[in-house]
Amino acid sequence: MATTLAPVDSREVVRCDRCQLVQFRTNNNLCRRCKVSLDPEERELPAVPVLARPAAPPPRRPHLQVAVAIRTLRQRSGLSQRQLAARMNVPRTYVSKIENEKATPTLSSLERLATALEVHISDLLNGGIRTREDDIRELMADDFVAEIIPYVSRLNGMQWASILGQVRDLTLHPRRTA
Numbered sequence: 117m118a119t120t121l122a123p124v125d126s127r128e129v130v131r132c133d134r135c136q137l138v139q140f141r142t143n144n145n146l147c148r149r150c151k152v153s154l155d156p157e158e159r160e161l162p163a164v165p166v167l168a169r170p171a172a173p174p175p176r177r178p179h180l181q182v183a184v185a186i187r188t189l190r191q192r193s194g195l196s197q198r199q200l201a202a203r204m205n206v207p208r209t210y211v212s213k214i215e216n217e218k219a220t221p222t223l224s225s226l227e228r229l230a231t232a233l234e235v236h237i238s239d240l241l242n243g244g245i246r247t248r249e250d251d252i253r254e255l256m257a258d259d260f261v262a263e264i265i266p267y268v269s270r271l272n273g274m275q276w277a278s279i280l281g282q283v284r285d286l287t288l289h290p291r292r293t294a
Contacts, residue, residue: 130154182226185240187215189233203232 127140132147132154139147145154190200190211197215201208204225213219214229221229230237255261271279 181242182221182240183215183217185242186229186233189235189239193233200232204228
């Protein structure tokens with residue numbers, strides 16, 4: 117006996133608000149993963165008693181932080197998966213699998229990822245989250261910034277605004293040297 121399925125075009129794709137699973141709407145209107153109703157109205161007044169479940173999302177696995185960090189850092193760098201894969205000398209699908217948690221990167225892959233993204237491995241392992249201290253440390257390591265720090269306190273408001281405008285212009289339109 118065969119089950120007739122509706123054509124894919126007529127099936128509704130929904131995302132569960134609780135576990136974020138993207139799926140086709142089921143006949144019983146429950147999420148395939150967490151078994152919660154996919155309709156917000158039904159969630160407020162459940163018709164059938166549901167076993168109590170913790171409201172918190174499932175604990176994040178360590179490789180999930182790496183996957184999120186890689187995607188975040190790649191997008192922040194303005195790279196596509198294909199460009200990142202080319203920098204690493206791996207297939208694009210490998211980058212996709214890492215970002216979607218289908219593969220866990222090896223230590224050598226983490227080194228190549230960090231090099232390709234121009235970050236430290238620690239940036240990949242901490243979820244791509246940078247602290248203010250990280251930003252200050254990186255800024256103070258720049259030779260130009262270290263040179264102008266003693267003079268910053270002597271600037272008036274107009275000079276300060278002028279320097280910030282020039283720096284902003286340089287970040288948006290970097291100058292190329294011959």
